[in-house]
Amino acid sequence: MRPLRRRTMLAGTFAAAGVLPLSRLAHAQEEKRLNVYNWDTYIGSNTIAEFTDATGIEVRYDLYASSDELFGKLREGNPGYDVIFSSSNYVERMIAADMLVQLDHAQIPNLKNIAPAFANQSYDPGLKYGAPYTYSLLVIGYRKSAVTTAPVSWDAVFGEGAPQGRVSLPNDTDIVRCALKYLGKSLNTEDPADIKAAEELLIAVKKRGTVKIFAPDTGQDLLLSGEVDLAVDWMGDMRQVMAEDDDLAFAVPKEGTVLGIDCMCIPKGAPHPGNAHAFINFILTPEVHAAIAEEIQYAIPNAAAVELLPEEERTDPQVYPPQDVLAQSEVPAYKGEAVEKLFEDALTRILAA
Amino acid sequence: MENWRQQPWVFLTFIAPGALWLLLFFLIPLGWIWLFAVGERQGPVDIVVTWTMSNYAEALQPIYLQLFFKTLWIAILSTVVCLVVAFPVALSICFAPERYKNILLLLVILPFWTNMLIRTYAMIAMLRQNGFLNDGIRGVWTAIKFLLTPVGLGGLMGDQFQPLNLLYNNAAVILGTVYVYLPFMVLPLYANLEKLDRSLIEASLDLGASQVRTFFEVIVKLAKPGIISGVILVFIPALGTFLISDLLGGPDSQLIGNVIERQFRAANNLPLGAALSFMLLYLTFIALALRAWFAARGERSDA
Numbered sequence: 001m002r003p004l005r006r007r008t009m010l011a012g013t014f015a016a017a018g019v020l021p022l023s024r025l026a027h028a029q030e031e032k033r034l035n036v037y038n039w040d041t042y043i044g045s046n047t048i049a050e051f052t053d054a055t056g057i058e059v060r061y062d063l064y065a066s067s068d069e070l071f072g073k074l075r076e077g078n079p080g081y082d083v084i085f086s087s088s089n090y091v092e093r094m095i096a097a098d099m100l101v102q103l104d105h106a107q108i109p110n111l112k113n114i115a116p117a118f119a120n121q122s123y124d125p126g127l128k129y130g131a132p133y134t135y136s137l138l139v140i141g142y143r144k145s146a147v148t149t150a151p152v153s154w155d156a157v158f159g160e161g162a163p164q165g166r167v168s169l170p171n172d173t174d175i176v177r178c179a180l181k182y183l184g185k186s187l188n189t190e191d192p193a194d195i196k197a198a199e200e201l202l203i204a205v206k207k208r209g210t211v212k213i214f215a216p217d218t219g220q221d222l223l224l225s226g227e228v229d230l231a232v233d234w235m236g237d238m239r240q241v242m243a244e245d246d247d248l249a250f251a252v253p254k255e256g257t258v259l260g261i262d263c264m265c266i267p268k269g270a271p272h273p274g275n276a277h278a279f280i281n282f283i284l285t286p287e288v289h290a291a292i293a294e295e296i297q298y299a300i301p302n303a304a305a306v307e308l309l310p311e312e313e314r315t316d317p318q319v320y321p322p323q324d325v326l327a328q329s330e331v332p333a334y335k336g337e338a339v340e341k342l343f344e345d346a347l348t349r350i351l352a353a
Numbered sequence: 354m355e356n357w358r359q360q361p362w363v364f365l366t367f368i369a370p371g372a373l374w375l376l377l378f379f380l381i382p383l384g385w386i387w388l389f390a391v392g393e394r395q396g397p398v399d400i401v402v403t404w405t406m407s408n409y410a411e412a413l414q415p416i417y418l419q420l421f422f423k424t425l426w427i428a429i430l431s432t433v434v435c436l437v438v439a440f441p442v443a444l445s446i447c448f449a450p451e452r453y454k455n456i457l458l459l460l461v462i463l464p465f466w467t468n469m470l471i472r473t474y475a476m477i478a479m480l481r482q483n484g485f486l487n488d489g490i491r492g493v494w495t496a497i498k499f500l501l502t503p504v505g506l507g508g509l510m511g512d513q514f515q516p517l518n519l520l521y522n523n524a525a526v527i528l529g530t531v532y533v534y535l536p537f538m539v540l541p542l543y544a545n546l547e548k549l550d551r552s553l554i555e556a557s558l559d560l561g562a563s564q565v566r567t568f569f570e571v572i573v574k575l576a577k578p579g580i581i582s583g584v585i586l587v588f589i590p591a592l593g594t595f596l597i598s599d600l601l602g603g604p605d606s607q608l609i610g611n612v613i614e615r616q617f618r619a620a621n622n623l624p625l626g627a628a629l630s631f632m633l634l635y636l637t638f639i640a641l642a643l644r645a646w647f648a649a650r651g652e653r654s655d656a
Contacts, residue, residue, distance in 0.1 A: 066618075068618035068619045068621070069618070071621070072617075072618060075397075075398050093397045093621075094397075096396060096397050097396055097397040097398040099398070165518070171599075172619055173619070206604055206605075211604040212521055212603065212604070213521045213602075213603055213604060214604055216599055216600075225481060225482075225483055226482055226483050227481055227482055227483075227520070227521075337394055337396070337397060337621065337622070340620070340621065341620070341622065344615070344616075344619070344620040344622065347615075348416065348607075348612055348615075349416060351604075351605075351607040351611075352416055352419065352420055352605075352607055353605070
């Protein structure tokens with residue numbers, strides 16, 4: 001039997017139904033519209049209105065909850081988005097699946113503002129497909145009054161001295177990557193033996209009763225509500241709860257950690273690619289990007305915009321980690337579905353143990 | 354219309370919308386997923402149907418079988434608790450004065466007006482360490498300590514209140530499942546008990562059976578169809594739940610539903626996810642077939 005491919009079948013269905021996007025051919029010039037897809041609470045409250053004022057382009061702004069939701073929606077074909085915000089590992093996955101349009105650097109002159117450290121990461125060297133928007137580290141958040149010494153290493157959550165039942169860890173494969181860092185390995189290892197060692201470490205941590213919960217990206221809330229004393233979660237999230245409770249702090253583990261970079265990309269089939277380039281260029285304008293950073297509390301990779309931030313924020317190592325900390329951390333790479341499966345299967349066994 | 358053969362066109366007209374709906378939005382998508390289960394991934398997006406059995410073989414590995422059994426166990430426990438809680442509720446609604454019946458039924462259905470996600474979050478607010486339940490227990494603890502201290506027994510209560518770990522464990526998952534699916538048990542039981550002939554209960558009591566015996570030998574036996582519908586309505590969704598175990602469960606509360614959800618989303622392994630969901634579907638079919646078989650055998654032995 002002829003292999004059945006979902007993509008080609010879908011294309012066939014569309015052709016048969018006669019719903020090819022003919023409207024696009026009718027417009028020699030792009031209509032003044034743009035469809036953006038982003039996480040919630042992840043842009044300045046005035047950013048979109050300012051963009052419309054500056055360009056006359058109307059924006060439809062949709063929200064999603066997680067990267068896999070974004071990927072799940074786009075894998076069957078682009079439903080009409082022009083700009084998507086995506087984490088770096090999904091950018092790499094979408095490049096591999098030929099789902100993204102190459103950025104035309106001539107239309108995004110503000111790409112020059114991106115700090116060199118972020119312009120040549122392995123997931124997308126030379127920023128061919130994604131314009132970096134924000135970045136964050138997986139850190140150990142803690143309640144100051146509940147720990148005797150402030151954590152400096154992954155030992156605080158993975159070591160034998162970790163408090164019983166007072167720790168929250170992420171429930172995705174990032175936790176395996178953190179354990180790899182603790183073991184002194186690269187978090188992008190493809191060696192099954194390394195991943196196995198990380199799995200055994202995490203199962204031992206679980207068997208000791210350290211872990212209260214493997215949380216779906218809610219570690220910071222568990223810390224805030226007093227449910228746990230130590231939580232591994234993203235730095236930006238920790239900063240949001242630290243603003244509500246003085247007793248909370250976080251530490252970047254000295255072994256290095258996961259560096260997540262979120263990017264703006266243009267998916268294939270975007271109806272308004274010209275407007276999409278204009279939008280990305282607008283966001284990367286130093287004043288605009290700095291205003292967003294001040295509002296959403298995430299670190300931005302835009303060197304010119306960082307210059308505009310208040311002195312105490314820009315020099316705070318808790319907001320902009322020093323170069324040596326960043327250098328030790330790694331961006332999770334997408335190395336094909338077979339390697340992804342090694343990590344996912346390890347996670348299933350850890351959670352089932 | 355006594356028999357559809359007498360007026361086939363009327364029958365077809367009535368059945369067509371539902372049948373078409375089921376075909377378009379249930380059978381065809383389900384067939385699609387069924388094909389995934391015998392497919393292989395080629396790159397991040399494409400799935401090629403090769404009629405491979407490797408996904409089913411993987412779904413039968415001990416790790417997944419262990420999770421199937423665990424899920425089965427949690428679903429059975431939840432269903433039993435649901436039944437034990439719902440039966441008296443349904444019975445008391447039946448025997449309530451006529452004018453209160455609708456209000457009581459409304460109270461049972463009321464939680465449905467709120468999204469399941471929000472109801473589950475409400476459970477978190479109830480059960481967590483600084484939640485309402487622990488706050489209440491803390492109040493009682495403080496009061497008792499206050500009363501005992503003057504008589505020198507304050508030491509019995511310990512120095513500090515230790516909040517109970519009510520959340521993030523398997524018991525919380527069962528509690529959450531019972532809470533969410535309780536109306537599915539109460540309503541079929543009520544519908545069944547409402548039709549029950551009261552004179553049979555009176556006859557049983559008049560003929561000297563105790564209250565307890567009347568309950569188990571008459572009411573429960575007559576309510577059997579309602580019990581079976583309720584059990585099926587609770588047990589099957591409980592088997593596939595992932596939201597409740599995700600939000601209320603602890604470090605070892607991963608159910609097969611969570612694994613399936615992860616395969617479809619983060620793990621991007623649709624073929625394995627599809628094979629696991631069909632395993633679950635086959636298990637459900639086997640359970641229902643066994644039930645039908647036992648029922649048929651029971652009737653034969655009765656005759």
